[in-house]
Amino acid sequence: MKILHIVGHIREAGNGFVNAAVDLACLQAKYGHEVSVISSGGEYEELLETYGVKHFLRKEKGGKLLRHFNALKLYWHIFNQFQPDIVHAHIPREVILSRILQFKFQYAIVSTVHNEFQWRAIFTGLADRVIAVSQAVGQSMIRRGIPAEKVRIILNGTLDSPRKRSIEDYPPKKLHQPAILTVAGMQQRKGIADLIDAFKIIAPKFPQAHLYLVGDGPDRLQFEHQAQQTAVSDRIHFEGFQPQPEQYYASADIFVLASHQEPFGLVLTEARKAGCAIVATDVDGIPEALDRGQAGVLVPPKNSGALAEALKQLLQDPERLNLYKQRSKKNLEWFKVDRVVEETLKVYHELYPSS
Template structure:
């Protein structure tokens, strides 16, 4: 009996590193690998070489990857490459993530029967530069030409609707199994110089203004004054690192705050944490929040974007206003004083992500869209 022919989906992305959108692509491609659809991750090359991280992680995960050379912001030779690839590999549909991928997918499939689906991740709301506003404007035009559009959050879908772009909401999802059986990583704690009595409060994300880390550090000052054994770990890198390190020095928190930089052992690092904090000023649908829930961590997060819906209005974690150090401090102290409450919320978060935000559920929803596009 011959093997079933699988429909090939080209998932296109211009990547600046592995962040939220890239992690969605990796989770979705992994979820599709066991279905009748065959995912191929198409990575648009760029001058900074930041595209290589997505390609490398995808290949190590056993996923198919193809690199499309891109010499300038909008290179029509890249569209020609993609068009030839689509024809050669009999691609059934193109799934674009981001404005540049949207542009190239539309140009590459022009005058063909190949349909295009766009997943709209959050537009950058805090970048008011001419370049950012221009790309957002152009992206809206391109999204209107797509055969199908998906929004990752209610906020993004509402933004699209205001521009007369209809989109279906498909929440992000993660592979829950990666976080099964986590335990206190004694060796890892020791490597950071933590003692068994230390309380480890962690956060993960790029060191950028949108993450609200200045407010978290101000909160850390208050917490460490009452709990000298509290340790704060910041996982991630970005343009604000030097400024945040200066703030740590100004607050005399050098012995309580550690910047770990960008790490690939996220699951292990969650096992080190006693509490996870997401202090963002703006967010779409943060993958790291799903990971913290899957890791069974007590969660404190700001009431922005899709966060309140993800943690079920506060049943699966504590919600605080953004840009509010005092509220962050109060929430952290609630968990420090009441471990039973912290553990109960951590368990509720784990159950919530298992039921509603698995990568398999996300894949099934996208499969319905692929079927419609191909038929």
């Protein structure tokens, strides 16, 4: 099968949709398919080349209309050259452009809804098949008008990704214990402010505890200012973006994902593999990533008090903490990237059954 993925960029910047697209492209090529990727480029170009995936560079210049027009011209040229069977679009705009050109070329369009909370996600419904990364996302897209017969649920999975070496290959980062960790973009949607407030609440009772915030983003300065206003700012560490956060997972006692919106949360499976006890908000696809709460503690979103109470319960009870560390490591086979690739290929075969 000839598969063409279209994604905004392939930078190593911690973007879940980029990681998912790169994983698919690499392993689909490994399985013997002819795979190409269109993007504006990035650090993963070398990895794609290693797996035999051809990369077409898209340059984004000028205003929005000019960029769209230039993209259409480029796609016409690429589609004519590559003759894809499947165009897999990972951004809503690319679904629209692929649909415009579909009258000329014989391909089917598959889209993956990575950020369902964005209004433009509804345009993924123009594809022939729509992949939702969790049951919650699938149900949301159906409520928003995408025909149910188009929607397929493929839970995200990142374990054993071609992007990463084994977690055993990374020496643990030396952290103050007990260490509370989050790995997330520094933006309001990720609930970073709630986590800082929760830590401020529990910090006096647990004077040895430290909070580590791994990630970067547009609201980082705001969160840093918030932390500086607390009496425990010396125990709140902004570590920036880390291309290999496994070193932090390996040393953390508790991993927190305090998102207000989260289609799935790939970081949760990585934290689970490392054996962190997990506290996360009960929103969107997060419960599915935590086996409906069996593999972690679920708390209401935008509620720093509830988050603080969950952290307190774990920190004050070593047996409870150890129990959730053990629970997080169970039932992880389902989150391996090979399963995601196989289920995605099944969706392709619905559209090209003879391939």
